[in-house]
Amino acid sequence: MIGLLAAPAIAQTTSSACPQPALSRLTRxxxxxxxxxxxxxxxxxxxxxxxxxxxxxxxxxxVTPGQDLVIPPYNGIQVSVTPGQTWEQVAQTYNSRAxxxxxxxxxxxxxxxxxxxxGVNWFPGVSPGATAIAPSSPLQGYPLPQRSQVIINxxxxxxxxQNKLVFNTGVALASPAGTPVLAVGPGTVAFAGTDSVYxxxxxxxHAQGLQTRYANLATLEVRVGQTLRQGDRLGQIAPPAGAPQxxxxxxxxxxxxxxxEVRLNSTLGWVAQDPQDxxxxxxxx
Numbered sequence: 009m010i011g012l013l014a015a016p017a018i019a020q021t022t023s024s025a026c027p028q029p030a031l032s033r034l035t036r037x038x039x040x041x042x043x044x045x046x047x048x049x050x051x052x053x054x055x056x057x058x059x060x061x062x063x064x065x066x067x068x069x070x071v072t073p074g075q076d077l078v079i080p081p082y083n084g085i086q087v088s089v090t091p092g093q094t095w096e097q098v099a100q101t102y103n104s105r106a107x108x109x110x111x112x113x114x115x116x117x118x119x120x121x122x123x124x125x126x127g128v129n130w131f132p133g134v135s136p137g138a139t140a141i142a143p144s145s146p147l148q149g150y151p152l153p154q155r156s157q158v159i160i161n162x163x164x165x166x167x168x169x170q171n172k173l174v175f176n177t178g179v180a181l182a183s184p185a186g187t188p189v190l191a192v193g194p195g196t197v198a199f200a201g202t203d204s205v206y207x208x209x210x211x212x213x214h215a216q217g218l219q220t221r222y223a224n225l226a227t228l229e230v231r232v233g234q235t236l237r238q239g240d241r242l243g244q245i246a247p248p249a250g251a252p253q254x255x256x257x258x259x260x261x262x263x264x265x266x267x268x269e270v271r272l273n274s275t276l277g278w279v280a281q282d283p284q285d286x287x288x289x290x291x292x293x
Contacts, residue, residue, distance in 0.1 A: 038074065146194060
């Protein structure tokens with residue numbers, strides 16, 4: 009389930025109720041004959057990029073028998089922090105949430121020199137802390153006719169019902185059922201149909217190895233292979249029952265929304281990214 013929860017105040021979390029720091033829960037894996045990086049990542053329910061980020065020797069995409077790998081408890085990166093920074097400052101750097109970083113790293117008031125940031129993907133040649141949007145991004149539009157409330161945020165969010173962190177691969181934008189859903193940039197329709205998780209879904213491939221996904225649609229108004237311009241209609245938002253596996257936050261069950269993702273093509277496949285890093289119109293000002 010994907011959901012948005014109110015950010016709890018950091019001071020309300022006690023050390024006795026806090027999980028062990030992610031970096032204290034690293035495990036070791038010795039590569040055996042015939043194992044691949046992808047198979048090892050799948051075994052631990054991780055992205056291969058996560059293992060590559062923590063194990064520089066694997067960044068060519070291969071592993072060798074007898075090699076010892078560091079395995080984290082969930083996806084993310086290990087980063088060094090400038091002395092004196094607060095959790096709020098670190099969260100801003102990595103487009104994360106201060107309360108999530110605080111809890112993932114042991115609920116200590118002073119930020120350690122090295123921390124684990126969940127939900128940030130390592131890529132070759134890409135600085136993990138870079139959140140600036142490239143001026144040449146082809147995704148200059150907005151998924152709806154007007155700016156809407158974000159009711160589901162991208163990234164790791166604490167879920168008190170499951171008593172664990174859950175990862176959201178995109179954002180949900182609240183808007184009445186029937187609202188047109190629009191392409192955020194020029195591209196080509198790669199998929200237009202029904203998905204078991206997303207409901208009615210449109211996938212658009214763009215320049216620079218980017219892909220956008222628009223889920224929870226009532227109608228599909230494009231076809232595979234169709235060339236799109238920014239602002240072209242893709243469909244309309246479904247009523248709340250339109251996509252039962254992509255749920256609105258608790259307390260907002262009557263809200264309808266479009267679930268929007270940005271993905272980046274790599275040797276690891278189409279990996280979900282924070283939409284705010286690529287779609288300027290989504291950045292809160």
